[in-house]
Amino acid sequence: MPYKLTVNGQSKTVDVPPDMPLLWVLRDVLNMKGTKFGCGIAQCGACTVQIGGQARRACQTQISTVNAPVTTIEGLSADGSHPLQKAWLELDVPQCGYCQAGQLMSAAALLASKPRPTDSDIDLAMTGNVCRCGTYLRIREAIHLAANGGRKA
Amino acid sequence: MTTQTLNRRSFIKLSAMAGGGIMIGLYSDKDLLAQQRGPAPAPTPINPNTYIKVHPDNTFTIVSKNPETGQGIRNSLPMIVADEFDVDWKQVKIEQADRDDKYGRDMGAPTVGQIEGGSTATPQNYQPMRNVGATARAMMVAAAAKQWNVPAGELTTGSGVVTHRSSNRTATYASLAQTALSMPVPELSTVKLKDPKDFKIIGRETKGVDNAAIVTGKPSFSIDVNPPGMLYAVYEKCPVFGGKAVSANLDEIKKLPGVKHAFVIDAPPPRPAQPPAAGAPPAPNVTWNSGVAIVADNWWLANNARKSLKVQWDEGPVASQSTVGYNTQAKQLAATQASQTPAGGGPRSVKEGDAEAAFKTAAKVVEAEYYFPLLSHAPLEPQNSTAHYKDGKLEIWSPSQIPQIFNAAVPAGIQNSDVTFHLVRAGGGFGRRLVSEYDIEVSKIARLVSDERAKQGMPSVPVKLLWSREDDMHHDNYRPTGHHFFKAGLDASGNLIAFRDFVASHGTTSVIPANEFPRGHVKNFWVSEGNVSPYGIPVGALRAPPTNGVSFVMQSFIDELAVAAGKDPLQFRLDLLKNPTTEPPTFSNVGFGAPFNAKRAIAVLESVRDMSDWNNRKSKLPKGTGLGVAFQYAHSGYVAYVVELAITAEKKLKVNKVWSAIDIGSETVNPTHATNLVQGGFIEAMSHMMAWEITIENGRVVQNNFDKYQPTRMRNAPPSIEVKFLKSEFTPTGLGEPSLPPAVPAIANAIYAATGIRVRSLPIGSQGYSWT
Numbered sequence: 071m072p073y074k075l076t077v078n079g080q081s082k083t084v085d086v087p088p089d090m091p092l093l094w095v096l097r098d099v100l101n102m103k104g105t106k107f108g109c110g111i112a113q114c115g116a117c118t119v120q121i122g123g124q125a126r127r128a129c130q131t132q133i134s135t136v137n138a139p140v141t142t143i144e145g146l147s148a149d150g151s152h153p154l155q156k157a158w159l160e161l162d163v164p165q166c167g168y169c170q171a172g173q174l175m176s177a178a179a180l181l182a183s184k185p186r187p188t189d190s191d192i193d194l195a196m197t198g199n200v201c202r203c204g205t206y207l208r209i210r211e212a213i214h215l216a217a218n219g220g221r222k223a
Numbered sequence: 224m225t226t227q228t229l230n231r232r233s234f235i236k237l238s239a240m241a242g243g244g245i246m247i248g249l250y251s252d253k254d255l256l257a258q259q260r261g262p263a264p265a266p267t268p269i270n271p272n273t274y275i276k277v278h279p280d281n282t283f284t285i286v287s288k289n290p291e292t293g294q295g296i297r298n299s300l301p302m303i304v305a306d307e308f309d310v311d312w313k314q315v316k317i318e319q320a321d322r323d324d325k326y327g328r329d330m331g332a333p334t335v336g337q338i339e340g341g342s343t344a345t346p347q348n349y350q351p352m353r354n355v356g357a358t359a360r361a362m363m364v365a366a367a368a369k370q371w372n373v374p375a376g377e378l379t380t381g382s383g384v385v386t387h388r389s390s391n392r393t394a395t396y397a398s399l400a401q402t403a404l405s406m407p408v409p410e411l412s413t414v415k416l417k418d419p420k421d422f423k424i425i426g427r428e429t430k431g432v433d434n435a436a437i438v439t440g441k442p443s444f445s446i447d448v449n450p451p452g453m454l455y456a457v458y459e460k461c462p463v464f465g466g467k468a469v470s471a472n473l474d475e476i477k478k479l480p481g482v483k484h485a486f487v488i489d490a491p492p493p494r495p496a497q498p499p500a501a502g503a504p505p506a507p508n509v510t511w512n513s514g515v516a517i518v519a520d521n522w523w524l525a526n527n528a529r530k531s532l533k534v535q536w537d538e539g540p541v542a543s544q545s546t547v548g549y550n551t552q553a554k555q556l557a558a559t560q561a562s563q564t565p566a567g568g569g570p571r572s573v574k575e576g577d578a579e580a581a582f583k584t585a586a587k588v589v590e591a592e593y594y595f596p597l598l599s600h601a602p603l604e605p606q607n608s609t610a611h612y613k614d615g616k617l618e619i620w621s622p623s624q625i626p627q628i629f630n631a632a633v634p635a636g637i638q639n640s641d642v643t644f645h646l647v648r649a650g651g652g653f654g655r656r657l658v659s660e661y662d663i664e665v666s667k668i669a670r671l672v673s674d675e676r677a678k679q680g681m682p683s684v685p686v687k688l689l690w691s692r693e694d695d696m697h698h699d700n701y702r703p704t705g706h707h708f709f710k711a712g713l714d715a716s717g718n719l720i721a722f723r724d725f726v727a728s729h730g731t732t733s734v735i736p737a738n739e740f741p742r743g744h745v746k747n748f749w750v751s752e753g754n755v756s757p758y759g760i761p762v763g764a765l766r767a768p769p770t771n772g773v774s775f776v777m778q779s780f781i782d783e784l785a786v787a788a789g790k791d792p793l794q795f796r797l798d799l800l801k802n803p804t805t806e807p808p809t810f811s812n813v814g815f816g817a818p819f820n821a822k823r824a825i826a827v828l829e830s831v832r833d834m835s836d837w838n839n840r841k842s843k844l845p846k847g848t849g850l851g852v853a854f855q856y857a858h859s860g861y862v863a864y865v866v867e868l869a870i871t872a873e874k875k876l877k878v879n880k881v882w883s884a885i886d887i888g889s890e891t892v893n894p895t896h897a898t899n900l901v902q903g904g905f906i907e908a909m910s911h912m913m914a915w916e917i918t919i920e921n922g923r924v925v926q927n928n929f930d931k932y933q934p935t936r937m938r939n940a941p942p943s944i945e946v947k948f949l950k951s952e953f954t955p956t957g958l959g960e961p962s963l964p965p966a967v968p969a970i971a972n973a974i975y976a977a978t979g980i981r982v983r984s985l986p987i988g989s990q991g992y993s994w995t
Contacts, residue, residue: 087480090523091523094521094522094523097522098455098520098521098522098523099521101449102440103440103442103446103447103449104439104440104441104442105440106444106446106603106604106650107446107605107689108603108604108605108692108929109692109928109929110691110692110928111692111928111929111930113928113929113930114603114929116603142440143438143439143440144439144440146439146440147439150435150438150439155438155439158434158438159430159434159435159438162428162430162431162434162895162896162899163434164293164431164433164434164437164438165293165294165295165651165896165899165900165903166292166293166602166603166604166648166649166650166651166652167293167431167433167434167437167443167444167648167650168293168444168602168603168604168650168651169603169650170437170438171437171438171440174438189942192937193937193938194938196937196938197936197937197938198936199937200603200929200934200936201603201906201937202601202602202603202651202653202907202934203293203651203899203903203906203907204902204903204904204905204906204907204935204940205899205902205903206906206935206936206937206940207902207940207941207943207944208899208902209937210937210940
């Protein structure tokens with residue numbers, strides 16, 4: 071059945087079953103491949119998007135329950151200029167890079183609610199996002215860098 | 224090692240490029256010979272291994288031939304070319320090569336030229352890539368010398384420009400390209416390579432070339448490949464290893480929403496195992512498992528249809544096997560065979576001196592049993608591949624680590640030359656994608672889909688096969704288990720006089736440490752094995768085989784011996800390393816594949832001792848905090864770790880700090896990614912330590928997903944992991960693998976130092992431990 075949703079500021083209508091997860095609507099119906107599939111059970115965070123500004127796991131969000139604007143990695147900034155994206159580049163965070171879209175979406179939600187997070191704030195907010203390559207130290211540092219206006223503390 | 228081969232058998236060729244640029248390639252004599260063999264039937268055209276494109280605007284494209292799975296090769300191989308070519312990194316764009324046999328053996332690889340595995344890319348390509356860049360530079364210099372009628376020796380280069388200082392003339396490479404095309408190509412032996420002190424790119428930090436695409440969510444990975452009209456497939460295989468699909472309710476499945484096709488796919492008849500002739504490329508692997516394919520409009524619909532799928536399986540003989548059974552058998556083997564002298568010798572077993580006699584004279588005998596489990600690779604991007612079968616040809620997009628081995632042509636029923644194979648960035652590899660059976664599966668499914676559609680008068684379409692996480696965990700090639708039964712003897716002064724390891728394994732060399740330290744540093748050294756059988760679980764290479772498990776058992780047991788000897792565990796290792804019992808081999812400056820070099824191990828151990836202020840720090844630690852050390856020679860690299868760890872009475876662990884010293888030779892090509900790989904190796908070791916274990920019941924894997932196979936998470940990650948690269952005189956080697964193995968025993972030894980409890984079995988999460 072048809073569902074209306076707002077993705078990265080654009081209005082979209084999709085005709086899909088009500089229980090289809092947002093992840094697969096984004097990836098296979100809207101052809102937005104930035105949001106990643108890792109586990110399908112909200113254990114890895116690769117599919118993290120923001121719904122109404124909150125970090126949510128798109129693999130566990132049925133399309134019929136989406137009732138606020140959706141922001142994906144493609145819409146985090148228009149041109150890659152979000153402070154977190156710049157910090158990720160500055161510190162060369164990715165290894166394989168597969169988890170990083172989800173990491174960035176979780177980190178952006180964290181900074182929106184806590185502009186100057188401590189290490190423990192970061193650990194708490196980011197622990198649902200697995201990085202199989204183990205780039206956690208650089209992610210932590212990059213969040214601090216972005217929070218600090220791009221200046222190393 | 225590879226230099227001579229390349230000088231004798233390879234040469235450079237330039238060719239014109241549409242749009243005014245030129246291409247520079249490194250050729251093998253295989254192509255040349257094929258040409259010379261003409262005229263009958265027709266000369267094979269030279270197939271250029273193109274590496275550099277010189278564009279009219281004086282920018283350059285450098286081709287990266289190896290698969291990228293996160294190890295950073297898409298930066299590091301082009302960096303080597305660019306440095307010798309003497310251009311600026313910001314002038315360079317990177318292009319990923321497709322699979323092509325022209326990148327094969329002649330580039331010096333022992334098996335295939337396009338592989339992400341064994342930390343081989345850097346050592347095997349370092350010299351050839353330098354040759355490509357340096358020869359191209361020499362040709363630009365020769366072209367300028369001709370144009371200006373000056374000696375080449377008076378010319379310098381930099382930033383893609385040739386300069387004649389005394390006449391104040393400059394020319395860009397682009398402006399010289401057409402002249403260079405007409406110049407003779409110099410013999411590689413006459414081409415001067417840079418003095419390493421003049422490197423401008425090698426050894427400098429360059430950031431990942433795909434980073435900008437990754438952080439903005441642009442399609443970058445195999446799973447993102449999205450050709451027009453694509454359908455999505457799932458492939459349900461028997462949960463029991465080796466089981467077969469007999470029949471399924473396909474008619475019912477085809478009626479489900481969005482489902483377009485469904486097939487039962489039989490396994491091919493087993494082929495007789497024929498080892499390839501010496502020097503021949505490895506035989507293509509065309510084995511696939513039988514199963515049921517469901518193809519739908521999107522992946523969720525295809526995967527949802529599995530809920531309604533009813534398959535009659537022939538589970539086969541493995542259904543009676545289990546981890547409990549294997550472990551029971553391993554203990555029986557140790558009880559009955561550990562005292563037997565192994566027949567023969569060779570790499571799987573070794574007997575030097577007489578350990579049994581030495582045990583009788585020892586002042587102290589230490590015995591311990593160690594175990595490490597099966598592991599799944601669990602790269603974050605589940606296995607997938609996309610293929611389009613059309614008019615007798617197959618186009619495939621794959622994250623394979625070894626695209627030249629798994630042959631997608633065979634299941635599609637076509638010749639290899641009719642396959643176009645694109646290498647796409649993979650979301651992690653760790654050895655999982657050294658077996659790319661999903662390429663085989665998708666090419667089979669793509670052929671069936673196109674044939675069925677042709678019968679219905681419809682055009683062919685591409686098909687993406689994507690495994691679920693559960694598929695991935697249930698159908699891996701697992702890191703093999705190891706049961707190690709140790710016995711060692713110390714004399715009255717605490718010197719190691721005899722070392723014994725009986726290994727109960729399952730027919731793979733992957734876990735037999737016959738060449739491991741302390742061999743060569745103890746007079747009586749004996750390693751032998753017994754095989755658990757039958758064993759129906761597929762095993763394979765996980766990052767740093769075999770030391771990913773062997774380092775845990777060997778470096779932990781060495782630690783036990785230090786304690787038994789009443790010595791400091793770091794000093795105990797140094798004392799052993801400094802006192803060889805056999806004549807050490809002579810070393811050239813070749814780092815890759817060289818035998819164990821105790822001096823390099825000593826250097827990393829002493830370095831990490833000093834970095835961590837080991838002696839001073841150890842004496843000042845509060846109660847419940849411990850320092851652990853371990854080192855490993857793995858995949859031609861030397862790595863030592865010191866770990867400081869705190870533990871509560873409730874066995875809650877916190878890694879406070881980590882120091883690491885590494886020797887991978889004379890250069891670390893890209894230090895920023897190298898540091899990232901080391902820190903990631905330690906984080907992976909924490910997963911091995913605490914939580915990762917695959918168990919088998921009724922011939923099938925028990926764990927389904929990350930909830931029962933927890934990776935290390937942000938809150939577990941230590942505040943800092945200090946990494947130091949030592950510069951040695953040895954040729955550069957790889958880093959993907961060496962950083963993992965010794966991290967596991969370093970953590971285990973820190974737990975002992977903090978608690979007096981020895982970890983002898985992994986993972987420790989099932990023994991009451993957890994991270995804070």
